[in-house]
Every structure is written in C-alpha cells, then in structure tokens.
Amino acid sequence: MLDLAGIVSDTGWRILPCDPERKKPLIDGGTGFCNASDDLAVVEGWCRQFNPWMYGIPTGQMNDLVVLDVDVHDAERNGYASLKMLEAKGMVLPETLRVKTPSGGMHWYFANPKDADIRNSAGKIAPGLDIRGNGGYVIGVGSVNAKGQAYLPDNEADIAEMPHWLVDLCLKGTTEAIQGKSQSTARKFKSSLGYTVRKVNDPQAYLNAAFFNCCLEVERAEKGSRNSKLFRNAKKLFSYAAGGMLSVEDVEDAMRKACILNDYTAEHGEKSFLDTLNSGKRWGFKNPEILERGIAND
Numbered sequence: 001m002l003d004l005a006g007i008v009s010d011t012g013w014r015i016l017p018c019d020p021e022r023k024k025p026l027i028d029g030g031t032g033f034c035n036a037s038d039d040l041a042v043v044e045g046w047c048r049q050f051n052p053w054m055y056g057i058p059t060g061q062m063n064d065l066v067v068l069d070v071d072v073h074d075a076e077r078n079g080y081a082s083l084k085m086l087e088a089k090g091m092v093l094p095e096t097l098r099v100k101t102p103s104g105g106m107h108w109y110f111a112n113p114k115d116a117d118i119r120n121s122a123g124k125i126a127p128g129l130d131i132r133g134n135g136g137y138v139i140g141v142g143s144v145n146a147k148g149q150a151y152l153p154d155n156e157a158d159i160a161e162m163p164h165w166l167v168d169l170c171l172k173g174t175t176e177a178i179q180g181k182s183q184s185t186a187r188k189f190k191s192s193l194g195y196t197v198r199k200v201n202d203p204q205a206y207l208n209a210a211f212f213n214c215c216l217e218v219e220r221a222e223k224g225s226r227n228s229k230l231f232r233n234a235k236k237l238f239s240y241a242a243g244g245m246l247s248v249e250d251v252e253d254a255m256r257k258a259c260i261l262n263d264y265t266a267e268h269g270e271k272s273f274l275d276t277l278n279s280g281k282r283w284g285f286k287n288p289e290i291l292e293r294g295i296a297n298d
Contacts, residue, residue, distance in 0.1 A: 002142045004047060004055055005040050013063045014038045016137070017046045017053040021146035023139055026050050033058045033137040054143035054151075059112075060134030066118050066162055066170075067138045068093075068108040069101075069130040079105065079128030086126065096160035099141045102149035107138055110162035118162075118170050121219070122257035124212050125169045127250070130257075133170070195243055196287065199294030206291055207245055211237065211254070218258035226264040230255060230276050238284025245290060252277065 008015060014036035017026040026046075028035055036058045037043060046053070059065045070079035083093070097109040112118065118133035125131065132138050144150045200206040214233035221229040237251040255277055259265045265273045 002055070004043050007055070007140070007142075008038050008040060008043055012038060013057055013065075015043065015055045015057055015140065017050045018056040018139060018143075020052055020054050020144065023054070023056075023145075025056060025137075026053060033062075033135075036062065036137075052144070054145065055140045056137040057140045058137045059132040060118065060136065061112060064112045065159070066110045066112050067132040067136075068110065068166070069132060069138065070106040070108065071128045071130060072104050079126075079130075082126035082129050091163075091165045093166075094160045094163060095155075095157050097157050098154035099138075100152045100154050101139075102145055102147070102151065106154065107151075109159045110166070111159055113162050113167055116167050116171060118167070120261050121170065122215070122261065123250075123254055124215055125166075131170055135261075196239075196289040198289060198291050200291055201293070203245075203291035203293055207240065210240070211246070215254050215258050218255060219261045221262055221264075226259070226262055227268075227272075227276055230259060230264065230273070231280050234277050234280025235283045235287075238281045239287050239289040240284075240291075242285040242288035243290035248281075251281075 004015065007013070015038070016033055016036040018024060019026055025033055033056060036056070057063060057065065059067050070083065072078050072080065086092075093108060099107040099109070101107060112133070118131065120133055120136040121131045123130060139151055141151050141153050198206075214237050218226070218229050218233050234251070234255055237246060237254070238248070240246045241248050241251050256265070256273070259273050
C-alpha cells in the first residue's frame with residue numbers, strides 16, 4: 001500500500017483521490033482537483049473512505065508543477081516520435097523526474113515557471129504531446145489502475161526548470177515558436193471541382209496555426225458558448241479533413257480532449273458532444289478546403 005502521508009510530507013504536494021478505472025477525482029463530482037489537500041488528516045481520511053484509489057497531483061500554480069505527458073495513440077500520434085522531431089530542431093529536454101504510465105507513455109515533471117501562465121493543452125505542441133498546467137492534474141507515481149497496472153518511476157532525478165523553448169511552445173504554439181509566425185491573410189477561390197482552395201505563403205504553418213487556434217478556442221470556451229464554438233471550430237477543421245489536409249481521427253481526438261478540458265462533455269454528456277461534433281463534420285465534408293502555396297495577398 002502506498003504511503004501517501006509520506007509522499008505528501010516529503011514533497012509538500014497537495015493530492016486528491018482518483019478513480020482507478022477512469023482516473024477522475026473521487027470528490028466533488030469530478031472537479032475535485034480544486035479541493036486537493038496536503039493535510040495529513042484529510043489524506044488519511046481518504047485512505048479510509050476510498051479503497052482502492054489512485055492519487056492525483058494537481059499541476060500548475062497549486063503545486064508549482066508542469067507535466068509534459070508523452071502519449072502513444074497510434075503511428076500518427078506518437079509522442080516519442082514528436083520528441084525526436086523537436087530534438088532534431090535542437091529542442092532537447094533536460095534530465096528531470098520521469099514517470100512511466102500504464103499506456104506506455106511518460107510524464108516529464110518540470111517546475112512551474114513563475115512568469116508564465118502555462119495551461120492544459122492536448123496535442124498542440126506536437127502530436128502525442130500534452131501539457132498539464134494550471135487547472136490540470138496527473139496520476140502520481142506508485143498508483144495502480146483498475147487493471148493492476150502501475151505508474152512506475154523511470155528515474156530518480158530532481159525536478160528541473162522548464163526549458164525556455166518548451167515554455168514558448170506552450171504559450172505560442174508550434175507554428176509561431178518553431179516554424180515562424182503564421183500568415184494572417186490568405187486568398188480563397190472556389191475550385192471547379194467543388195472545393196475551396198486557399199492560397200497561403202506556407203501551407204503547413206498555416207494549417208498548424210489553424211489547428212492550434214481552433215483547439216484553443218474550444219478548450220477556453222466558457223459556459224454558454226461551448227457548444228457553438230465546438231460546432232464552429234469542428235466545421236473548420238473537418239473542412240480541412242475533407243480536403244485531405246488533416247485526418248478525421250486527429251480532429252475528433254483534438255475536439256474530444258478540448259471538450260474534456262472545458263468540462264463540456266462532463267456536464268452535457270457524450271451524446272451531446274457527438275451530436276455537435278458530427279454536425280460540424282457533415283458541414284465540413286460538404287465544404288472541403290485545401291491549402292496551396294501561393295501569394296497570400298490580392
């Protein structure tokens with residue numbers, strides 16, 4: 001059995017109890033990371049109340065942590081491959097505390113930068129690379145899920161400062177931080193084949209920026225606007241998918257993660273999410289769009 005009181009005493013972290021199957025907080029209806037505690041009496045009370053349970057570690061300012069979550073979804077969304085891409089551009093992660101996840105991924109722990117608001121994001125830095133910052137949490141080392149699989153230490157390193165290039169990626173997105181600022185203007189015309197062709201200076205940079213901004217708008221949408229922003233941004237991304245610029249799976253996965261992060265799915269349910277997502281998909285596939293290199297200004 002984990003010595004959770006010892007973990008709290010040694011690290012000073014506030015923790016929370018999480019469901020071993022779904023990884024959701026077991027307190028306060030799924031938003032319990034706001035009520036994480038470093039009070040040993042409270043932690044010991046959870047140990048008596050919940051059995052079994054995993055423990056979550058809130059990230060961001062609450063524990064002065066940012067965690068890079070390296071996931072392996074499939075061949076196209078392999079976080080380890082994305083790390084290799086970043087390394088090829090001279091962006092190498094420093095030695096820091098790492099935790100292996102049951103799915104084959106890895107959590108890289110960093111100190112939360114004092115002068116930057118690092119927020120949660122999913123796949124915006126690069127495919128398979130998620131960030132847990134303000135408003136997020138990760139499952140702690142030593143936790144065991146419902147299948148008996150454990151979160152295991154990969155090393156015994158101290159937690160390092162977050163490298164400046166990673167901070168830039170979190171704040172600006174891949175396009176602006178790696179590939180240069182995206183083109184803000186473009187020229188569109190309707191192809192004789194029935195799809196819209198958008199002429200831009202750099203199609204890949206433009207596409208990356210569009211993907212990043214659509215995900216960010218949905219993720220940060222407030223109550224009352226989440227459904228409409230999901231529909232609007234799903235339309236745009238699925239129009240690129242219809243034009244062969246993005247995969248349907250990537251769009252679906254990104255929109256799903258954004259709606260988990262903004263609590264839309266938790267509050268309105270999977271069916272409501274899918275209804276809006278599929279409406280955006282139908283619109284997008286009726287209005288396919290492709291990007292081609294060309295002169296952006298008329």
